[in-house]
Amino acid sequence: MKEKTKSFLLELFILLSGTLTVMAGAIIAPILKDMADFFSDIPNINLISKLVLSVTSLAIAVGALFIGVIIDRFGRKPVLVTTTILYALFGTIGFYAMNIYVILVSRILLGLAVSGIMTSCTTLIGDYFSGEKRNQVLGFQSTLMSFVGALSILLGGAFLTISWNYAFLIYFISIIFLPGIIIFIPEPKRNTDDELVVEISDDDSNDSNAGFPIKVGLLSYSFMFLIMVVYFFIPSQFSFYLSDFNVEKKFLVGLAIAFPAIFSGIASFFFKFIKKNLDTQLIFIINLIFVGTGFFLLSFAPTYWVILLGSAIAGLGWGIFMPNINSWLLLHTPNKIRGRVVGLFTTMLYMGQFVSPLIAESIIPRINLFGQMEIPGLFLIGGIAVFVLLLMPITLLLIHIINNKKLDDKPSEVL
Template identity: 35%
Template structure:
C-alpha cells in the first residue's frame, strides 16, 4: 500500500486524536454535572472520577490489545474499537444514572486502549527511517492541537447543556469510512507460536516504559494543580488559568513538530536529557510563583519538554521492538503512559499534606535535573562503549 498518501496519514492522525479527546472533552461539564447528580452520595468525587476513569481502563486494556493484534492482525479490532468509542463516550448524553455513565467511561477507556495501540503500531508498520521519525513527531503534535480544539468545543457546548459535549464522541463514527478505505493490513510473515515465544526486545525497552510512566507522573500535576496554584497567587480569571494550561499543550505541539529535525542532530538519550532539563526549568519557574507571567513561562517550558519526550519514547520503542511482537510492546508503552497519568494524583497529592505547592515544585525541579544528568551520563557511557567496540573491530 501507499502509506505516504495524505489520505493514509490523515486517517492515522484522526484516529490518534481520539486518545486526547477521550478524557478532556467533557471537563467543562463537570460543575453542572455535579449539580445534576447532587442527590447521589459522594457525587462530586464520582463526577471528578469520570474525567480520569478512562485513563485507568486505557492502561488495563492496551497491553492485552497489543498481544491480540500481533496474533490476529491490526485492523480487525480497530473498527470495533471506534464503535465502542462512540457508545461509551456518548453515554453521558443518554444515561441518567451516574454509575451507568462511569461504566460508559470505562468502555471508552477500553476502546482507546485498543485504538491507540493499533494506530501507533500501524505507524511503525507503515513507515521506516526518516519517514517514521517525521510522523512520530507529527502524530503527537496533532494530538496536542486536537486537545485544544476538543476542550474548546466542549466548553462552548457545555454552555448549551452539560450533556451536549458528550455527543462529540460520535466523531469516531465519522472516521470509520476512512479507516475502511485507506488503511490496509500490513504484510507480515506468519510465525508459529513457538517461534514467536523466542523473540524478545532488548531489555533496555523496560527502562523506556518506566521512564514514560515517570515523566507522566510528574507532568500531569500541571493540569491538576496549576489552576489551584494560580488562585493562590491571586489569579482569579478562569480564562487566564485556561490559557496557562492550553499554552502547555500548544508548545508541546510546537516542539513535536520540530522533533524530526532535533532527532537528526541528537540521539534518544540526549533528547530525553534535553526534555527533562526543560521541565526542570519549568518547575523551577513555577516554584517561584511570584507572578502569572512566570508561571505561564513554566507551563510553556514544560510543554516544550514533553513535546520532545513523547515522540522520542514512541520512536525508540518502535526502533527496538521486533515486528513480530511490535503490537505487544507498543501496548505496554500505552499502558505505562496512562498508568503514569492515573498514578500522578495518587503519588503526588498526598505530599501536599506536608508541603506547599511551591515547595513540591522545587523538589520536582531537582528530581528532573537529576534525571537530566542521568540521561547525559547514560549517553556518554553509551558513546564510549560504541567507540571501544569500533576500535576493537
C-alpha cells in the same frame, strides 16, 4: 488512485485516529470543577470527579495489556475499526447520564476503546514507516495530538458556557473518521507463516529471531511511567489550581490547560530535524530540563501569566519527549511482537496517568516545601522529581560517549 495519494491518505487517517486518544482526557479536563459542583452532595466528590478523568487511564492501561496480543494475532485494522465505533458509543454517555457513577463506568469502557485505538495506531506507524520517515510521522503524530488536545480543551471550556455535560458530545467525532479508516488504512500484509511483511532496513524489525527488547523496553516503560505521573499533575490539578488566582472566566481556564499542548505541538513538529542531529539520550536530557523548569515556574507563579509561561516551557519539553521515546522503542522492536511491545508501553503511559491524581490527592494536604503548600508545593515536588530523572539519560549518554558510539547507530547494542 495514485500510490503517492494512497500513502498520504494512509498516513493522514492513522494520524487522525491517534488524535482520538488525547481527546479522551483533554475534553473533560476543564469541566472537572463544574462537574464536582453539580454533584456536590456526593461525599468525596472532588476525588470522584478527578477519577472521572483518571479512571479512563486505568482502563486504557489494563486494556492495553491484552490488546497488543489481539492486534498481533488478529490484525491491526479490525481492532482499530471496532474500537473507533465503541469510542463514540461510550464517550458520549456523559452527556445524558446525570449520575456520576454511570459516568465513571462509561469512562472505563471508553478507556478500553482507547487502548485499542492507541496501540493500533502506534503499531501501524511502526509497520508502515521506517528511518527518517518514521521519525517524521511520529513527530507529526505528537504535533497533531497536541493541537487537537489543545482544541479539545478549549472546546470543553467553551461548552461550559452552556453546561458541563455538553463537552461529552465531542466524542462523536470518531464516527467522522471511521469511513476514512475503513477505506484508506489497509491491514499490513502477512506471509504464509502469518508473519508481517514490512520493508524495514534500518532497525531490528525484520529480525525473525529477535525477541522482546528487554533493556530498551524496561528502561522506556519505567521512564514513561515516572514522567507521566509527574506531567499529569497539570491537567488533573489545573482547574483547581487556577481558582486560587481568581480566574473565573471559563475560557481562560481552558486556555491555561491547553497551553502545554499548544507548545508541545510546536516542539514535536520539529522532531525529525532534532533527531537528525542529536542522540536519543541528549534529547531526553533537554526534554527533562524544559519540563522541570516549567514545573518550578508553576510552583512559584505569582500571576496567571506566569502560569502560562511555565505551562508553555513544560509543553515544549513534553512535545519532543513523546516522539523520542516512541522512536527509541520502535527502533528496537521486531515486527512479530510489535503490538505486544507497544501495548505494554501504552499500559505504562496510562498507568502513570491513573496513579498521578491519586498520589497528588494523598500528598497535597501534607505538602509544605520551601514555603510552598498544596498544589504549588505539588508542582515543586514534580519539578524536583523531573530533575532527579535526568540521571537516567545522563548515565546512558555517558555510556555512549565512553563506548564512542550512539545507541541508535546499532540497534543490537542497547546500552
